[in-house]
Amino acid sequence: MSGEWPERVVCRFDDLADPGAREFRIGEGYWPFRGLVVRRGDAVYAWANVCPHQHMPLNLGDDDFLVRLGPGVLLRCAMHGALFVPETGVCVAGPCAGRGLQPLACRVEAGMVLVRAPEEQE
C-alpha cells in the first residue's frame, strides 16, 4: 500500500541531528498525515506518528521523540511512555510492548529526505 503513496520531500538530511528525529505533516485540515523521521548515523527511518497503544501521536507537538538509554536511543511516546527501537519501530517497553509503528518507505537523495506517505490519516 505505501508503495502507491506519492514520494515527498520532508526535510533536508542535514536538518536531522545524529541521533535526531523530527515530525512532518502532509495535508491540510483537521487530519493531516503525521509522520516522523529519525536519523541514526547515515541512515534515516520513517514511521507514521501513531502510537499502537491508543493511536495518539508519539509527541506533544514538538520534536522531542528520543530518549537516551546507555549508548543507544529509543523513540518514546510522550503519552504513556512506550519505547520503540528507531531502526525497527518495535515497541520494547510500555503498554504496547511487542507491537510496532507503521513503517514508511524512506530514502535520501541529493541531501533531501524523501518519504512515501498518504495525504491524510487513513
Ligand code: FES
Ligand atoms: S498512546 Fe502511546 S503509550 Fe499510550
